[in-house]
Amino acid sequence: MPVPTPPVSENPAVRTRLPRIGLLGVMQPLYDAMIPGITEHQAAYAERVAAELSGVAEWTVSRPVRGRQDAERAMRDFETEGLDGVLVVMLTYGPSLRVTRALTESRLPVALANIQPDPAVTAEWDMDDMTYNQGIHGAQDTANALVRAGTRFEVITGEWQDPHFAEQVDRWARAARTVSSLRRLRVGVFGYPMNGMGDARVDETALLRALGPEVHVIAPGALHRTMADLPEQAVRDLISWEDGTFDVDEKLSEEEREDHARMQLGIERLLEDSGCGAYSTHFDAIAEDGRFARLPMAAASTLMAQGYGFAGEGDVLAASVVYAGHQLAGDGHFTEMYAMDFPSDSILMSHMGEGNWRLAREDEPVRLIKRPLGIGGLDDPPTILFRYRTGAATLASLVALGGERFRLVVAEGEVLDAPELPALEMPYGQFRPSSGVRGCMDAWLRAGGTHHMVMNTGHRARDWRVLCELTGIEYVPV
Structure with missing residues (x-):
């Protein structure tokens, strides 16, 4: 398919x-x-x-x-x-x-x-x-x-x-x-970064001077107002497009579909109006605001599929490198390492519910599901579910080393044709590093690789190396 x-x-x-x-x-x-x-x-x-x-x-x-x-x-x-x-x-x-x-x-x-x-x-x-x-x-x-x-x-x-x-x-x-x-990129941040998460923190002025991305803070209230002002026809058009694109869960109510559609369209309008090519939301910034019913999970997936950079938890570095992945290699996908699977020498890759569905397997439908989520304490967020396409793939993590020094940690490997995980209601796949789980993870951790990263299909290490040479980013293959 x-x-x-x-x-x-x-x-x-x-x-x-x-x-x-x-x-x-x-x-x-x-x-x-x-x-x-x-x-x-x-x-x-x-x-x-x-x-x-x-x-x-x-x-x-x-x-x-x-x-x-x-x-x-x-x-x-x-x-x-x-x-x-x-x-x-x-x-x-x-x-x-x-x-x-x-x-x-x-x-x-x-x-x-x-x-x-x-x-x-x-x-x-x-x-x-x-x-x-x-x-x-x-x-x-x-x-x-x-x-x-x-x-x-x-x-x-x-x-x-x-x-x-x-x-x-x-x-x-x-x-x-x-x-x-x-150099032209603006990264919209809805709310604030996740408290206590250190590997996503960066000196914003140093990032701007060294690589170019500018951080643009967007108040959650602006999203709430924009959602309310959207024309009804735009909401209906998006829902109709989803009906023709995804395998839609019948358990999703009309209210859930409409609220999700308004969140997606509202985020996109704010990004367009502010000239942002990437963004990040943190679940607490949305949940604690008090005006939202659910988290914008499916919105992140389709906006990534449209070419926006994205990262969770207010992570500007990861949102920037996902955007760079779009520009450099096509179809950047935000993910993280969830768990190691030593028998298959692979790593289970996923995140809370966001993923670029352009990287979905072609032999399975991409599903829009009703999915309970305890994080954030809000109502069920419609979520786009798929398994990663098998074959060659590359991970890249942008690391802030202090001042204007940055490092890119890159791992090539392959997404395996692994068994399904029926209870996992978020995009996922198993990535086997070319250097093996033990060697890759030892080198990744020694290099300070972050826990949020971009995935692209294909072996892309040479592409990232050239980018690092042009920008002065330290290049570390693992």
Whole structure:
């Protein structure tokens, strides 16, 4: 059974799009007299590279950069257009001092594409061919300048028409898009964080300076007012969409369905109005307010499926990394480690009732159930129930180390085709780390990995590593 498609969010803060990348082609006027028309010849090469890579990014190709003013003008244009990063391509040898200031002063993530027009040196080459293909020492000169300036950058060497090269550019471009998205991110927090939970606490100004996310506190009263002001048709439309999307529990009353729908739509409207691409709610902040009948469990699941970052208990770090998971690898899912299962060398993954149902098994229906929940002391919250899709998966935890130092703890593995757990009325699955439960957990705990994390399908450690290199986050695979 295919996983159904959720409603499309109108919030630009959560839309996932192709990365928007500038291609900065670098050369110099030295060769003009020797090879008339070389600038146009190599400009056409830059356009061919962009066309070859059109499936991984939207490209803005600069005019060939032949001097410092050209470079600084091109980089200003890239930044003005709001691009996600810049791929530097040596069209011939280009002296580093022509581009050093432009690249080191820019906030755009940078990658050096160490490529050349022709993949092989042949006996037919003449001096023109030597000149067209001499970008390698321009890349060396420029990389040296970036290293000396302390500028972070990625390097991708290869044949530009090779699918493996496109795969590497795709990985870097998605990481660049994630960097740009995090710098614009606002995380809405409804109420306050969970008392006593230390691994989610972070210096908000340090987080803003280092990675970009801004914390935006939303009073529960704003949610209550927004729920009351929603048009009845919007509520009916959401319930109708759920009827066609989920296997809906007949025990759910009309009142329960409507109240849940109003909570979901109210949260989404507040996030849109405040420009938030991620959010977190804490059950006590909702329950102790006194105006709400239930917790917004199903709301969190569908909003994650729409592209919002989410975390429970007021955890800004986890909400940010779930959002990053959407941008970097697609379909980030909020979860935590519940218990170890040593016979299967796996870990039971779940949370209180929230989960991105885009990660559901395709051979089982996604259910919307009536589910009792003692936590919070409120009425039963409608909950979306599914088992995780089997196959390769990756966990990532964002750790605040103090000040502007952050660490990402990453574990690759697989979700097992494990037996059902009939009494577990919340999304769940069993994750077997590639390093085994004992090795993974020893390393996870030594690294300070948090108890809230993002899961993505596929083996994504290399994606997260590139993101860490671009942002200065310490990368710890376990």
